[in-house]
Amino acid sequence: MLNKKSAEKINGYSLIEVLVAASLGAIIVMTAQQLLQWQKGAQHSYVSKARFTLNGQAVAEEFFSSLSNSVVEDTQNPERGCYVFPTQNGGSVGFRVRDYQLQHNPMTLDCAGYGWQSLTDRAQFYVKELRIEADASLNSENSSKLFITLLISRETPQGVQEQQFNRTITVFPQ
Incomplete structure (x- = not known):
């Protein structure tokens, strides 16, 4: 027969040892x-913040580039956050904020017309403010500025995140 020490080695671990190891x-x-x-x-939060900023920059760049063909001197006064600019090719372009979305109309004569298209999606972000100020005073280069x-x-679980985009566009007469 086996002695007592050999029997312990054959039996293995006790129930208490197995429970402690499992715990x-x-x-x-x-x-x-x-x-x-x-x-x-944490990674999702960083990616979400970056996506917010990049989406905002993309919309702002599209918006700013649309204004580069504008004629500043004849800009209509804003009507409830709506701006209509004559373009250098004889047409007009309008921008406004409605329902927290930036809207664009490439062929409008006024802010009440139809054909407005949204440049933004409220699922990505809200447009809180659009402000455009024109300086039509001619300088030595005969340029104007917007x-x-x-x-x-x-809105995020951590609070409200905001991003402001500022741009000065110099418009030269053709």
């Missing part, structure tokens, strides 16, 4: 899982 293993796995979830959440401010925002 420690579960604690380690849960801690690692929470750490990975925290890292994923001072433009576009303010966008969105």
Whole structure:
């Protein structure tokens, strides 16, 4: 027969040792899982902030480039955040903010007309403000300037995130 020491080696671990090892293993796995979830959440937050800024920049650049063909001297006075600019080719272009969206109309004569198209999506961000100020005083280069401010925002679990885009566009007569 086997002696007592040999019998212990054959039997393996006791129930208490197995339970302690399983508990420690579960604690380690849960801690690692929470750490990975925290890292994923932090990465998502950074990506979300970057996407917000990049989307806003893309809309602002499209908007600013549309204004580069404008004639500043004949800009209509804003009507409830709506601006209509004559263009150098004889047409007109309009921009306005409605329902927190920046809207564009490439062929409008007034702010009440139809054909307005949204440049933004409220699912991405809200357009809080559009402000355009014209300086039509001619300088030595016979140029005029537009001072433009576009303010966008969105709500996040951490609070409200805002981004402001400012641009000065110099328009030279053709």
